[in-house]
Amino acid sequence: MIEIKQLAKKFSVENPKKLSEQEKKDPRLKGRFFHSVVDVSLSVDDGQVIGLLGPNGAGKTTTLRMLSTALTPDAGSVKINEVDVLKSPLIARQKIGFLSGSTGLYGRLTGRENIEYFGQLHGMDKTAIAQRIEELSQMLDMQTFLDRRCENFSTGMKQKTAIARAVVHRPEVVILDEPTTGLDIMATQTVLDFIRSLKAENTPVIFSTHHLDEVSELCDRVAVIDNGVSKFDDTLDAFKAKAEDGNLHTAFLATINQGAR
């Protein structure tokens, strides 16, 4: 399970004068620091999928980057299956699979080599990697292009390879940062099927998105972040109850506006 408590992260601003008018009005800008994430808490149990919602610039990516150990938070705690991510990031990284919509591949390596490289970085031995690639290529239907160079792949092929690369080490949790942004319908479907298969394997998944239909289709829980603060963290049903008609858009707007009042 994943447990995030009172996470906070600020970035220093090089030149506050250069910011746009809108950025200057953001309440999170305090002096020379921009407090991107102020207070975010959420939790996911095994086998659950949590959808992370929020407007652009709300702090979703920063939160997920802290969760994946790419960024170090200024305050708060992150626990993945009882391992403190901040205290032992190297151990935590072995438990995490991470993928975003903009994740790329090494174009001059073949699909197989891309997956192998990350398997090796995770300390897996050759036979284990070969077995796992076989398994994943069956699951994601990658046999036809696995040994071709990635630079010539279609978006769908790239996304399948990126998924296989992200889970080659059998992560205990999977983090997805807007995994369907910029993808065509087929590639999006691949990602959604993949999330379903993780759920079936009892792996907790946290993913950020702007597509509410994906949330209603896949998620057990919903978390909403606005201006770096957690506005909601509960079950999908509780989220739907926010709107009288049970519409997710209305529920989302109601959650965001609730803080403004």
Add this chain to the structure above:
Amino acid sequence: MWLVFLKEVKELVRDRKTLFFMIALPILVMPAFAGMAIYFAKNAADEAQNKVLKFALVGADYAPKIATELRNTDGFSEITLPADVDFAEQIRAENVDFILEIPDHYSDNVLQSGQAIIKLHMHDAGLNLVFQRVDDIVKAQVKAQQKTAFDTIGLQPEQQTALLNPIVLEKVNTADQRESWGAQIGGIIPYFIFILCLQGAMFPATDLGAGEKERGTLETLLISPTERYKLVLGKFLTIALAGLTSALITVSSMAIWSIVLSQGMAIQFVIDIMSSIGILDFVLMFLMLIPVVGIFASVLLSLSIYAKSFKEAQSYMGSLMMLIFVPIIFSILPGVELKGGWAWVPLTNVALAIKELVKGTMDYFQLFAIFGSTAIIALALLGFCVHWFNREKVLFR
């Protein structure tokens, strides 16, 4: 670390563009260009030598011997110009290639007539051998006139020689041959090697830092369970290897081609140069290069990982290239030697040391100090690079 290194090298080797710049360019393209330049230059020289020159004589009657000689020599053809024409205009209109104007006091008896100044009107822009070819004919007359005059006065042959050149200043060079040509080419060699190392390392450096950001592979690499310093070292070694390989290939290709091209002509000279520099000196030169390449690789990787995109990285590296020229130019400036303060200027001292090694006048103890100080700088920069790779501001700009 080796995992990262091997993967980066594999990617590098599969990139045709890099391979072209690293291997094909120095081995084939450079000598091909040099060969083409030599070919065209030789062609142009042959053409100038064999071209039939149209000439006109003014005052031909005063110097019948020169006139006859010109008329009888192959490659000259006389034309007659009307009187009172503008010489410059005639030459510009290409009616005539040159006009020889002989003064009226010209005579074969120099003792009576005194010095004669013959004017050669010609269009002396671009490659031509007009002056040389006319001069060859005039010189024969000069010799003949000198002989007649000396015979008239009744001078012995030794006296004639002495009179023509009363004092000869003869240079006796105490520097041995290696030292003197070493001083001439020794400054250029490190200049070439440094630039080549930097050039060879530049493309892979851009790819390994800014390229990862642009392709969106950096984030996944950063959250793999590998210590940051191992990632940096793997990348650093790849860049350093590329720089060294590129320099080595270029230098050996230059050596091989110069031997091949100079076969039959100056091969003895080339062999002399190569054999007088001992194996030890070559090894020492190579060893000196290692910390230098280390410095280049660290700086390039730091710049590259800071840049948001390929384009940004390339503009930083262009500026770096300009900066690198400064310490190298210092080492070429006359009067700058491996003494006092100059021995402590980074890069300049290595360039000077390579020059001393080529000259064969190296103080080997000084080499330790230079190698040591350069290695310390390289390590410090590598340390900085690791620190740089841990900064969120650099990685997620």
